[in-house]
Amino acid sequence: MTIKVVTFDLDNTLWDVEPALLRAEQVQKDWLSMHRPGAMDSYDHASLWEFKKSVWQRHPHLLHHVSQMRIQMLYELQIAAGYSEQQAHSGARDAFAVFLRERHQVVLYEEALEVLQHLAQHYTLGALTNGNADIYKTDAGEYFDFAFLAEDIGASKPQPDMFHAALERAGVEPRQIVHVGDNPEHDIQGARSVGMYTVWMNSQGEEWPGGEPADLEIDNLRQLPGAITRLLST
Ligand SMILES: [Mg+2]
Incomplete structure (x- = not known):
């Protein structure tokens, strides 16, 4: 798969x-x-x-x-x-x-646009946020095929609702999605519990808080394309 x-x-x-x-x-x-x-x-x-x-x-x-x-x-x-x-x-x-x-005046990590542009050529990209940020109001908007906010879905990560919404929108199986996030509970536990692959974005070099870790960990978005390739060979 x-x-x-x-x-x-x-x-x-x-x-x-x-x-x-x-x-x-x-x-x-x-x-x-x-x-x-x-x-x-x-x-x-x-x-x-x-x-x-x-x-x-x-x-x-x-x-x-x-x-x-x-x-x-x-x-x-x-x-x-x-x-x-x-x-x-x-x-x-x-x-x-x-x-x-x-x-909405956020400053994307300096490597973000380049990485997203590259990934968008190979994958469908989606945004899943518990906050009220609108990806389409940022320079990265053009690379995203869909975006869900917790307040639109009525449930926040780690609840499965937003992950299910992504599966439904993209029309794929859980093992065909990688979710990337910084929050061990909301992003990693949440996505894993619906069966998605997980990448922990740990830009601050934090200790993993315990429990089953993400499939892969990165500290910079530049590592993401390679990380996704590695997931498939494991
Ligand atoms: Mg976050």
């Missing part, structure tokens, strides 16, 4: 997500302090964290919907500060829009 499809996690697999997330949190905060003064600036880091947790606890059905959860949190921050429902709704929508625009 040959490998036909390569699916990728996005954050910390094709790019470092932290710089974009930090900038996105900052522009969201700046937007609120300018347009909804008092909504967020009365919180310090710890109390804002408590507030977020209380939103998660009150809306467990949004746990796999990271965008809706953020919008709900922004809405409740404004209500708590005394803004009207209408103001809070429009404020949540607009603050989220500035967040998302900045969150």
Whole structure:
């Protein structure tokens, strides 16, 4: 059986997500302090964290919907500060829009485009993310045949739903897919449990946390084409 499809996690697999997330949190905060003064600036880091947790606890059905959860949190921050429902709704929508625009300003690993372009000539490529990044808003978009977000599917990795969606979309057997990701549980355990091959993207040189390891490990995307070839000869 040959490998036909390569699916990728996005954050910390094709790019470092932290710089974009930090900038996105900052522009969201700046937007609120300018347009909804008092909504967020009365919180310090710890109390804002408590507030977020209380939103998660009150809306467990949004746990796999990271965008809706953020919008709900922004809405409740404004209500708590005394803004009207209408103001809070429009404020949540607009603050989220500035967040998302900045969150998409990710910088792909420098080798990523070259590797993806090469792989796209041989395999169908897909994106499977628990976050709210849109691969089609990055320079890598043209190489991807499909992309699923946990919030569209209604379940996050390591649950099998997104992997099943990929199998169905690509019309292949599990042993014809390699999933590449940085998260041992979400990506490696999750993909293995549906029968896919797995490649652990370990760019930070972490220790494997235990349990059955990935089929292969890489620390740079450049190693991926060779790794996939090796999978077939094992
Ligand atoms: Mg990741």
